[in-house]
C-alpha cells in the first residue's frame with residue numbers, strides 16, 4: 001500500500017518529540033492528554049508516551065532521571081544514547097528536539113523567545129587542535145531549513161550550539177559571536193548527529209531561559225525563568241503538533257509546496 005500523500009509527497013505520520021527535562025516536557029503531555037509513560041529501553045532511564053493527534057502518531061520522550069544523582073539526565077551523552085534508542089524503536093518521519101536554551105540579547109534574544117535551529121548545529125566546547133579533528137569537534141552539521149514552518153509559527157531560525165556546560169568561557173563567547181549563534185543548549189547537536197546517521201529529518205525548537213551575554217549568572221536566570229519559558233515552549237509546540245496533525249508533508253514544512261490553488 002502506498003503512503004498517504006499531500007500534493008504528491010508523503011504526509012508526516014509519525015513524529016518524535018524529545019526533551020531533556022521533565023519541566024520542559026510535562027506541558028505537552030498534559031496538553032495532549034497523553035497516557036502513562038513506559039520505558040524506552042531496559043538500559044536507559046528514558047520514558048516514552050504516545051498519542052494519536054489527527055494524522056500524526058506523537059512519540060513523546062524524556063531522557064528520564066539519573067539513578068545516581070536523582071536529576072533529569074541532561075547533556076550530550078544522554079541526548080545521543082536516547083536518540084539512538086528512540087530511532088531504532090520508532091522510525092519517525094521527523095525528529096523534533098524541544099527544550100530551553102541560552103539566548104543572546106545582542107542578536108535580539110529575550111527570555112521566552114523561541115527559535116528553530118537553522119544554518120548549522122555546532123559544538124562550542126570541543127577543543128581538538130589536530131588537523132581535521134577540530135572541524136569534526138565543532139560538528140557544523142547543516143540544519144534543514146523550514147521557512148514555511150517559521151512563517152506558520154512566527155519565529156526566527158539560526159545556528160544552535162551545544163556543549164556540556166550551562167555557563168560559557170570567554171573563548172566560547174567569541175565562538176558564539178563568530179558563528180552568530182542564537183541558541184546555546186546541551187542536546188541539539190548531539191541529536192542532529194544521530195538523526196543524520198539515521199537519515200531522519202531533524203528539527204530543533206528552543207525557548208530562551210537565560211541570556212548568555214548578560215552579567216547575571218546563567219544558572220540564576222535559568223532557575224527563575226524555567227517554568228515560564230517552558231510554558232511558552234508548550235504553547236508553540238502545541239501549535240506545531242496541531243499543524244502536523246492536519247496532515248502536512250515535509251516538503252510543505254520546507255515551503256517547497258504551495259497550497260493548492262482554487263483551479264487545481
Ligand code: ADE
Pocket residue numbers: 100101102103165166167184185186209210212218222
Ligand atoms: N539551557 C538553557 N539555558 C542554557 C544555557 N545557558 N546553556 C546551555 N543549555 C541551556
